[in-house]
Amino acid sequence: MIQSATAQASPNIAFIKYWGNRDASLRLPQNGSISMNLAGLHAKTTVTFDPELQSDSFTLNQRPIHGPGLQRVSSFLDHIRSLSGSATRAAVTSENNFPTGAGIASSAAAFAALALAGTAAIGLNLTEAALSRLARLGSGSASRSIPGGFVEWQAGTGDEDSYAFSLAPAEHWPLVDCIAVVSSGHKPTGSTEGHALADTSPLQAARVADTPRRLDICRQAILDRDFTALAEIIEHDSSLMHAVMMTSRPPLFYWEPASLTLMKLIPQLRKDGLKAAFTLDAGANVHVICAPECADQVEQALRRVAGVQRVLRAVCGSGAFLVPPQA
């Protein structure tokens, strides 16, 4: 029997960052994290289990993927097969609607959509927490793209309780993420390799130990819709992660000169009354989180900065969901 399902999931932008694993194979993080889903950007993935298939296949944006990319998908499907007791191979097709190579991390959306489509296709009906745990095995931050809106991934004590849950739905606070793309061609060190370097920084342990404080402030700022508190903690947290990266051995310098220009500009815009705050993932692009009424002005300001190639826009959105079969 051919079994198929399609799911859609968005990337997320971390407000309190995940950097460094305590168990790399289970992707158990050293610290909890908080993020916002980015509606408007998404991966849409169809998984088709077919008894006739001799092996898994993976097609991304209409291009067949082989080698390590296919291997990572296939290993993830093994988790799903092991949950369901099946050995059937699958064809996976996925489309991202955001520009590949624009420095927007795609693995979170990809593995969240794959977790949901794959389990639905094979007939499993997992809880949100179980789906989040499963997605985590593919990419740590994918655990946060399962629940909707503002999401916290608790570090947990082990595989069982290391999953994400919603702090507030998207409607709670329709924040906008104006993503200033400053680097699209350049491929920096991937997150998986980067996480493995975290403990080579003399600062990582201190960053991790300080995380509960930052989680508390960020969580409360979201619940209170307190933009000033949110702005200060997300900029601080972003700099803490990059501090660890730049002091790893070898050092990881993800920032480009234009990133720094923006990191100096944004707090200045905030002093001038705009509700905007910066945060950078493992890349050079600057995510400018802003209140909806300020998004147009922020976007215009970003476009004027030399080195900004384009500005993408996303709003706080839902978690992963199943897409009904097309008529």
Next chain:
Amino acid sequence: MIQSATAQASPNIAFIKYWGNRDASLRLPQNGSISMNLAGLHAKTTVTFDPELQSDSFTLNQRPIHGPGLQRVSSFLDHIRSLSGSATRAAVTSENNFPTGAGIASSAAAFAALALAGTAAIGLNLTEAALSRLARLGSGSASRSIPGGFVEWQAGTGDEDSYAFSLAPAEHWPLVDCIAVVSSGHKPTGSTEGHALADTSPLQAARVADTPRRLDICRQAILDRDFTALAEIIEHDSSLMHAVMMTSRPPLFYWEPASLTLMKLIPQLRKDGLKAAFTLDAGANVHVICAPECADQVEQALRRVAGVQRVLRAVCGSGAFLVPPQA
């Protein structure tokens, strides 16, 4: 009786940085540091104690200084008067041969020269260690501009043993500092205020705790003239200090976009065979430490970078010394 003396001292560039005091008024540092004196750049200072003077005066580059600048010099002269049991006021005149406002920290050279000229004028003949301790009271890093060549400032247990000494004379290794000036107009947060913010970073304690490791590596690299080891540790240490600065509250972002361009370029030049390494003090200018045979190539490479306004050059040099009265 009019008593006068003239001394000259150079700024120094820290290889292992001083950031944060455990006692701000005595300028007792939280961690030891290592630096190189920069011959070619200097402050030349004359102190004249004159019983007829009603108050201290201070002239810098032919401009009379009043307010906080004079107050800081006058407070420093009080230390010298208290050592000698004198109450005589002094006229201080000082000349820097390096461009003021080019972001080259001048206080180290200024207080080292002032300590030596002032004590000599008043008839004190202090040991190098005592002079270094005295200079420290004016500006922490001034303690390192008293001894010659490569210098270590031991954190010490208190005022008595917190002073600097020479690790190796300048002739040991004639390293060159090509200073890429990327910012001259902009006045960032001064060091004194910056030091006070160090403990507001969750990373400062970890940076300080890790310092003995870095001091050991740096000291050994100097003694062995091991450029690769020196390059890695000074770049790592520079990033550690700026990591603390950028994660202080409020955050201190001393880097300019061109600083980051250079921080990415220099390790690349090193991979291509040039002996060059970057380090940044509390400012945007990039000090590129290089082997003498590479200095011309490094300087040319720096001049080609957009945003580099000028390149100053200094070589490893002597500590503070008295200048004989002119005939």
